Amino acid sequence: MAIKERKEREKQEMRNLIIESATQLFLKQGYDKTSIRSIADDIEYSPATIYLYFKDKDEIFYVIHENAFDLLDKELRQHDAIADPFERLGALGRTYMQFGIENPDYYDLMFIMRAPMEQIKNEEKWKAGECAFGYLLTTLAECLEQKKIRPADLHVTAIQVWSYVHGLVSLYVRERMCILMQTDEITRQILHSSFDLFLANLKT
Template sequence: MAIKERKEREKADMRNLIIDSATQLFLKQGYDKTSIRNIAEDIEYSPATIYLYFKDKDEIFYVIHENAFAILDKQFRKHDVIENPYERLIAVCKTYVRFAMENPDYYDLMFIMRAPLSQIKSEEKWNAGNCAFEYLLQTIDACLERKLIRPADKYVLSIAVWSFGHGVVSLHVRERLCVMGMPDDVMLSMMESSLNFFLASLKA
């Protein structure tokens, strides 16, 4: 392996090590209580090393967001093959729920944890996050065009669908539904049924 290629691989490995450590510390301690020094101690490097890769912890948090939303968006895109947009909307909502069930830590970081989003705001466009929302928006727009759901502003409908899904998922991720004493597979079925019931109320 050429020296340049080895250095590039080592650089990528270090970035991934920092991101993995930061993710776990954010989840364990919270964003505010996690510092660059904490991350450095966790990976047994100096804080100066981390600053060679990231300007601050906001940028690290941004990368974690980008990675997580890219995974979610990729799962959404698998539904391009579903010709009927209403059926595609149902599939997207189920994917959203399953993503949260399978990746509760990522979901917490993406949608629940309070943390400064200055890095996102400083970007010209938040590509990963926008792509995921745009897929929902385009699917709802297609439903409206084919008169499969009742007429309404597509942005209002998109936020309504997202908010309902987020509410149900958040109750599970933050373990508020544990009082129901249901196994995870039964809980998943119940959450998907709740979304189907909500989506049915939108039908024309």
């Protein structure tokens, strides 16, 4: 292996180590209580080493966000082949919920944890986030065009759909669904049935 290739690999390995450490510390301690020094201590390097790869803690959080949204988008894109936009909408919602249920730590970082979004604001485009939301917009636009759902403003409807599934997943991830006093399997069935009823109310 050439020296340049080896250095690039080592650089990427260090970035991954920093990201993995930061992810766990964010989840364990929260964003505010996690510092560059605590990340450095965790990986047994100096804070100066981390600054060689990231300008600040917010940039690290942004990269973690991007990685998580990339994973979500790949799951959603599995439904590209579904021709009927209303059926695709249902598949997207169920996949979104499944992603949150199976990846509660990532979901917490993506949508629930309080953390500054300055790095995202500084980017010209939030590619990963816009990609996932854009897919929802495209699908809903097709539903409206084909009169699969009641006439309504596209963006209002998109926020309505997203808010509904986000609410269900958040209640589950934060263990508030225990109020149902049901097994986990039955609780998940209730979540999906609730979403199916929501979809039915959108239909024309």
